[in-house]
Amino acid sequence: MPDRPAVNTEIRAKEVRLIGPEGKQVGIVPLKVAIEAAQALDLDLVEVSPTADPPVAKVMDYGKHVYEQERAEREARKQQRSTGQKAIRLRPKIDDHDIEVKQRQARKFLQDGHSVRVQVMFRRREMRRPEMGVQLLDRFAEELSDVSNVESRSPMEGRFATMVLSPKKSDQRSKKGSKSKSGAEATE
Structure with missing residues (x-):
């Protein structure tokens, strides 16, 4: 899927602007440190804004995020129908x-x-x-x-x-x- 964001080791930047799981901005950190922080919380590092300089990455449960998006799309289609x-x-x-x-x-x-x-x-x-x-x-x-x-x-x-x-x-x-x-x- 081309519209899927980069997750964990798929992120190619050296540094990222890290956003914590509660939505608080942590700051600019090296990619390796950001991935380790996400793994320590048993979550994923997801690249939210790849075009920013440095790219913005958020610590979140990616599977849950995808599920919630799909559910919202299903509800929208149901309402249209x-x-x-x-x-x-x-x-x-x-x-x-x-x-x-x-x-x-x-x-x-x-x-x-x-x-x-x-x-x-x-x-x-x-x-x-x-x-x-x-x-x-x-x-x-x-x-x-x-x-x-x-x-x-x-x-x-x-x-x-x-x-x-x-x-x-x-x-x-x-x-x-x-x-x-x-x-x-x-x-x-």
Whole structure:
């Protein structure tokens, strides 16, 4: 890996500006002394800033440092992924219970932080009555108005009437806060 910093004997400078394990600056010391100090603490000497004169090296547990960086990257990717868009398809002639099931599904997506694209798909003669689809979308948006905002609504595009719902920001924060509180209560 080319972006990996030099560790212990991989450092090529004769002297380094040493930073201790607590983050305190020790000073400029010969490389051999810095490596011995790190080994005495059973830690690694990691070159933090190779372009400085002299290079800056820090005494740390390199394996733990790499693990924490990878974990932070995984969390960042997880957060990026969670803001995706989910799709729900309906038909103009849908039963009340079926629409309730779809609304529960959309509510769960919205509470998880996803935006939801709701599509009403028309077939054959249903195309003659697009107002049925618009009424269905209005009803859907009204039922979910407590957890969502209508982001966009497009008129008929081919065989579909589409609406995009985005989660309300305040709902996401309160949901996340309640999860962490319930987790803390469970451990006590």
